[in-house]
Amino acid sequence: MTGQKVVAFRSWGKHFLIVLPRLTVRIHFLLFGSYSINEQTKPAPRLHLKFKNGDIFFYTCSVRLLEGDPDEVYDWTADVMSDAWDPKKARARLKAIPETLVCDALLDQDIFAGVGNIIKNEVLFRIRVHPESQVGALPPRKLTEMIREARNYSFDFLKWKKEFVLRAHWLAHTKSECPRDHVPLTRVKHLGKARRRAFYCGICQVLYR
DNA sequence: TATAATGTTTGAAC
DNA sequence: AGTTCAAACATTAT
Structure with a gap:
């Protein structure tokens, strides 16, 4: 993922998708998941993405990588x-x-x-x-x-x-x-x-x- | 304070 | 091989 540009933020149902050129990060917040932008508000992020202009933190969620184009994966x-x-x-x-x-x-x-x-x-x-x-x-x-x-x-x-x-x-x-x-x-x-x-x-x- | 839940996946048990 | 079930995850409102 390093150095890749975010192409899109999307969602399908309860999935939050961070689309990169060659792969997609799939976040599911389950029952208790949360996120914060720029500042870390909870002790142990499951995922922390650093960008030139800021940060995103995801907590207590399911994180999975999807290969390829989300349009092929999702209806x-x-x-x-x-x-x-x-x-x-x-x-x-x-x-x-x-x-x-x-x-x-x-x-x-x-x-x-x-x-x-x-x-x-x-x-x-x-x-x-x-x-x-x-x-x-x-x-x-x-x-x-x-x-x-x-x-x-x-x-x-x-x-x-x-x-x-x-x-x-x-x-x-x-x-x-x-x-x-x-x-x-x-x-x-x-x-x-x-x-x-x-x-x-x-x-x-x-x-x- | 103990309990149960807005949800899904996993793997054991049947 | 198919299904069913409980456990796990770990936070928050009640």
């Missing part, structure tokens, strides 16, 4: 925040896995790259779909909504995150009462194949089977 149409995001492709991919529970489908990075557990819970609450619904049982309009809100909520997430008000906007995730029906939300510790936390309302979120 940008699957990235929910990309300009290249293609909802029709997402729909086709979902059609191929009708038995899959929607709670697992939303976390599938090959379909919804970038969507995580918080977004999963909030999207399903917004569209009033029970997390254990089967993809193939969703009415066409609900499927459309799920695909649309996966992208939509991701942009809300980013906006609120930057304003430090993300948590304040959660309607279901970690909540104990349904803001619509004022009944206790169901909290499941390990739901679906992904075995991730789920928060949902048994009244307004419809189970499609």
